[in-house]
Amino acid sequence: MTLKTPPVARPLGVAQPSPVGTARTLLLAGVLLCLLTVGMTGFAAYLTITVAETGVWKTALGAATLVVVVLALLTARPLISGFRQQVASTTAAEAGDLVSARKFRARAAQSGWTALGSCLPLMFIATFTMFLLANDHAVQTTFFDAQFMAQSVGDVTVAFGENIKIALLAEAFVLVWALVIALARLAPSKAGRPLRWLATAYVDVFRAIPSIIVIYLVGFGLPLAGVPILSEMGPMWSAVLALTLTYGAYVAEVYRAGIEGIHWSQVSAARSLGLSYGKTMRHVIVPQAVRKVTPPLLNDFIGLQKDTALVTIIGTVDAFTQAKMYSSNYFNLSSVTVVAILFIIITIPQTRFVDRLLERDARRQLSKG
Amino acid sequence: MAFLELNDVEKSYATNPVLRGITLHVAKHQVVCLIGASGCGKSTLLRCVNALEDIQGGDIRLDGDVVSGEGIDVNSLRRKVGIVFQSFNLFPHMTVLQNVTLSPIRVLGVPRADAEKQAIALLTRVGLAEKADAYPDQLSGGQQQRVAIVRALAMNPEVLLLDEITSALDPELVAEVLNIVRDLAADGLTILMATHEMSFAREVADTVAYIHEGTVLEQGPPADIFGAPQHERTQAFLKKIIEAGRL
Numbered sequence: 188m189t190l191k192t193p194p195v196a197r198p199l200g201v202a203q204p205s206p207v208g209t210a211r212t213l214l215l216a217g218v219l220l221c222l223l224t225v226g227m228t229g230f231a232a233y234l235t236i237t238v239a240e241t242g243v244w245k246t247a248l249g250a251a252t253l254v255v256v257v258l259a260l261l262t263a264r265p266l267i268s269g270f271r272q273q274v275a276s277t278t279a280a281e282a283g284d285l286v287s288a289r290k291f292r293a294r295a296a297q298s299g300w301t302a303l304g305s306c307l308p309l310m311f312i313a314t315f316t317m318f319l320l321a322n323d324h325a326v327q328t329t330f331f332d333a334q335f336m337a338q339s340v341g342d343v344t345v346a347f348g349e350n351i352k353i354a355l356l357a358e359a360f361v362l363v364w365a366l367v368i369a370l371a372r373l374a375p376s377k378a379g380r381p382l383r384w385l386a387t388a389y390v391d392v393f394r395a396i397p398s399i400i401v402i403y404l405v406g407f408g409l410p411l412a413g414v415p416i417l418s419e420m421g422p423m424w425s426a427v428l429a430l431t432l433t434y435g436a437y438v439a440e441v442y443r444a445g446i447e448g449i450h451w452s453q454v455s456a457a458r459s460l461g462l463s464y465g466k467t468m469r470h471v472i473v474p475q476a477v478r479k480v481t482p483p484l485l486n487d488f489i490g491l492q493k494d495t496a497l498v499t500i501i502g503t504v505d506a507f508t509q510a511k512m513y514s515s516n517y518f519n520l521s522s523v524t525v526v527a528i529l530f531i532i533i534t535i536p537q538t539r540f541v542d543r544l545l546e547r548d549a550r551r552q553l554s555k556g
Numbered sequence: 557m558a559f560l561e562l563n564d565v566e567k568s569y570a571t572n573p574v575l576r577g578i579t580l581h582v583a584k585h586q587v588v589c590l591i592g593a594s595g596c597g598k599s600t601l602l603r604c605v606n607a608l609e610d611i612q613g614g615d616i617r618l619d620g621d622v623v624s625g626e627g628i629d630v631n632s633l634r635r636k637v638g639i640v641f642q643s644f645n646l647f648p649h650m651t652v653l654q655n656v657t658l659s660p661i662r663v664l665g666v667p668r669a670d671a672e673k674q675a676i677a678l679l680t681r682v683g684l685a686e687k688a689d690a691y692p693d694q695l696s697g698g699q700q701q702r703v704a705i706v707r708a709l710a711m712n713p714e715v716l717l718l719d720e721i722t723s724a725l726d727p728e729l730v731a732e733v734l735n736i737v738r739d740l741a742a743d744g745l746t747i748l749m750a751t752h753e754m755s756f757a758r759e760v761a762d763t764v765a766y767i768h769e770g771t772v773l774e775q776g777p778p779a780d781i782f783g784a785p786q787h788e789r790t791q792a793f794l795k796k797i798i799e800a801g802r803l
């Protein structure tokens with residue numbers, strides 16, 4: 188296709204080349220930050236070796252901080268190569284080779300950013316180390332007393348089994364209970380209206396009350412009121428009941444969003460095959476919804492697992508209760524740090540798993556276009 | 557008396573009337589094609605026959621029995637009247653075999669083994685037996701639509717409703733789906749279908765009904781409707797179709 192464009196008066200001559208610019212300021216900033224990082228990590232390493240408690244910590248922390256110092260020194264490498272590129276860029280610019288000049292300048296800037304980026308986490312580590320060692324390493328001994336941690340880890344881990352038991356039981360009940368609530372919230376037709384109201388009220392109420400209050404009320408209130416059966420179930424089952432009530436409300440909303448997210452044409456298709464409303468839900472809608480909501484559901488479960496530490500207020504001997512006993516006997520919180528570490532250990536794999544599921548779903552969405 | 561009768565059927569969405577007195581009779585073993593401009597109410601009509609939508613006036617009768625309005629057993633109606641949609645609507649979490657056997661097992665109570673045997677037989681007939689264990693997203697559009705037809709057939713319907721089943725397909729996949737419909741028609745299945753495939757309608761239909769703004773403006777044998785349309789609007793519609801090269 189040929190388009191006739193009227194000739195436009197345009198000044199003859201060379202197009203103005205875009206300026207090459209320089210990465211020098213960036214590189215200088217990099218140098219300053221690099222020096223600061225080396226200084227801070229060096230100081231942290233010095234503190235560790237001179238101040239830290241003797242024994243395991245001294246060796247471990249000493250080695251670790253030395254590694255950090257080495258890493259800090261290594262940030263000089265991208266800086267050096269950055270300066271080389273910058274020189275090359277200047278030379279090329281002087282020789283009139285603007286394309287190469289720009290290329291080298293871009294590489295110099297890239298190196299500068301790399302150096303800056305590596306300095307930040309190292310500075311963070313150095314700061315944290317200094318914090319631990321502050322006040323004659325009081326922070327370290329309070330939170331990370333190795334000996335005391337080793338002493339308490341056995342009992343705390345055994346008691347952590349109670350947290351896991353409560354979590355697993357509550358999760359199993361929540362899976363079913365929340366689905367019941369969600370289906371009640373979506374109950375069809377006029378006849379379903381009272382059911383919808385009831386379920387909505389339940390969800391509103393239990394999403395409003397902090398779980399610690401629910402645990403307290405269930406754990407102490409039911410025995411106090413002498414409700415038959417419910418008052419004799421003991422703190423462990425009280426905790427399971429309380430967490431099921433609270434998280435049932437959250438997960439019901441997750442299910443509901445999932446069910447409502449299934450396209451109505453799926454309902455049409457199922458109903459047109461003669462399936463009743465109930466069978467349509469059971470065989471067609473709910474299975475698809477559950478698949479969709481697995482990631483948010485697992486997120487709520489992670490929250491539930493962490494809330495098992497709240498049962499300490501009703502006297503269940505869980506990991507936190509056990510750790511507090513240790514800490515009040517020895518005036519040291521390192522046993523509680525052990526609990527924190529245990530929660531981290533069980534939670535991180537789950538969050539990674541959720542990320543993976545989300546990524547997979549995103550890829551599916553993409554591939555479907 | 558016709559097998560499927562729509563008598564003066566009226567349907568509106570809120571205040572918007574979509575069907576304004578549709579009267580249409582489908583005899584047993586006949587193929588009736590609904591043609592008409594987009595938005596004239598073809599899909600709505602088919603959904604009403606299957607009781608996926610309520611109607612506000614008139615009645616629908618199947619084999620003499622009223623199947624519209626309050627108090628009807630929709631599930632037993634839907635056992636007799638199958639429908640296939642433009643967008644396939646297969647269940648994405650089930651394999652082809654599970655899609656096809658779901659309602660025979662859950663609605664008719666057919667033992668699983670028998671349902672699967674019948675499903676495989678039907679799938680073989682449409683050339684998809686080897687896809688029995690595939691999931692819908694592993695199939696082409698044409699294959700998915702063939703599965704959707706098989707899924708409806710697995711209930712042994714007495715009437716099959718087809719709603720523009722080839723509209724969502726790439727042109728080269730249309731034939732494989734229409735061939736199946738042609739087969740079913742030859743076998744004597746009663747079919748009521750909305751379609752934009754005019755040459756197919758001309759070839760297979762016993763009756764063609766031109767729908768305009770929710771009424772049947774004109775109906776008759778395809779030779780009459782396509783050859784000598786009486787109504788001005790039908791003529792205009794067919795003229796456009798011919799201009800678009802679709803007849």
Ligand SMILES: Nc1ncnc2c1ncn2[C@@H]1O[C@H](COP(=O)(O)OP(=O)(O)OP(=O)(O)O)[C@@H](O)[C@H]1O
Pocket residue numbers: 569572574593594595596597598599600601720
């Ligand atoms: N669920 C609904 N709510 C409100 N209006 C609707 C609904 N479904 C359809 N309509 C309206 O009813 C009219 C008829 O729609 P219908 O889908 O039956 O047309 P159609 O003849 O099948 O068209 P097409 O050839 O595009 O499929 C349209 O004007 C549409 O906007």
Ligand SMILES: [Mg+2]
Pocket residue numbers: 598599600719720
């Ligand atoms: Mg339509």
